[in-house]
Amino acid sequence: MGLAFRIKKNHNVPSLAMSLELLKNYYLHKSVENLTERYIRDQTNKTCRYCHGKFPEVTFLTKPHIIPELFGRNSVTSNFECDDCNKRFQKYESDTSSMIQHYLGLLNIKTKNGVPTFQSIKKSGENSSVLRRDEHQVNLAFGTNANDFELDEENRILTIYFRTKKFMPYSVYRTFLKMGISLLTDDELSYNNHYLKLLNSEVPLKNGMQHWIAYRYVLKLNIIQNLRLIFIRPNKL
Numbered sequence: 001m002g003l004a005f006r007i008k009k010n011h012n013v014p015s016l017a018m019s020l021e022l023l024k025n026y027y028l029h030k031s032v033e034n035l036t037e038r039y040i041r042d043q044t045n046k047t048c049r050y051c052h053g054k055f056p057e058v059t060f061l062t063k064p065h066i067i068p069e070l071f072g073r074n075s076v077t078s079n080f081e082c083d084d085c086n087k088r089f090q091k092y093e094s095d096t097s098s099m100i101q102h103y104l105g106l107l108n109i110k111t112k113n114g115v116p117t118f119q120s121i122k123k124s125g126e127n128s129s130v131l132r133r134d135e136h137q138v139n140l141a142f143g144t145n146a147n148d149f150e151l152d153e154e155n156r157i158l159t160i161y162f163r164t165k166k167f168m169p170y171s172v173y174r175t176f177l178k179m180g181i182s183l184l185t186d187d188e189l190s191y192n193n194h195y196l197k198l199l200n201s202e203v204p205l206k207n208g209m210q211h212w213i214a215y216r217y218v219l220k221l222n223i224i225q226n227l228r229l230i231f232i233r234p235n236k237l
Contacts, residue, residue: 030183032066032076039063039077048082049181049189050196058082066182068175069112070097070104078182089178095171102162105131106138120148120163129163174199 043055051058064081067074070093081089102118104111119128127143140160142148150159181195189195 039079046079048085049080050085053082058084062086067179068093072109092171092175095167096175098165098167099172102131105133108133121165
């Protein structure tokens with residue numbers, strides 16, 4: 001008889017069931033499977049979709065991924081992301097990585113640098129709890145951190161508490177929003193310029209209304225199934 005385990009985190013995210021229920025209000029609009037364009041190094045005539053910078057005012061030397069490789073290795077690249085924007089988006093992706101790193105290890109998802117090893121945050125004098133994945137199993141090392149797990153021997157359930165690093169939820173929103181914008185055509189984006197305004201805004205989310213606006217924008221660009229699909233509401237984009 002095996003041992004089941006469940007995960008608890010030090011932050012709140014929507015459940016999978018909630019996300020699937022939400023998607024009933026959306027239909028499939030676009031998938032990266034339909035994309036044929038790939039990054040070319042020639043910078044001539046390139047314009048950045050996100051800041052509207054043009055070569056040679058901005059450069060396009062970095063190969064940008066439409067789906068960040070922190071979600072798994074992929075070859076889905078573009079020719080419309082300048083180096084300055086790419087550097088800015090990497091900061092957002094760093095926060096996103098902090099939120100999902102333990103999931104990547106549990107699911108054995110290979111990122112650009114392989115399957116990540118998760119180390120919990122620690123206080124002075126503590127050791128980190130570590131999740132490391134090899135080809136065949138998940139290895140967990142709690143050390144003296146007895147509060148990071150709870151074993152229910154009667155029901156054979158191991159509950160793990162992952163103490164993740166702090167991250168900015170707004171940056172996570174913008175990571176997903178940027179992916180959605182990348183899948184839109186130029187025509188679609190031309191009459192939905194508010195997406196770019198939100199993505200490029202440096203105003204932090206300070207109240208519930210701003211939080212709701214960001215949540216609504218991201219829901220319009222809900223991406224699932226290995227982050228390769230884009231869903232939208234009927235008659236809305």
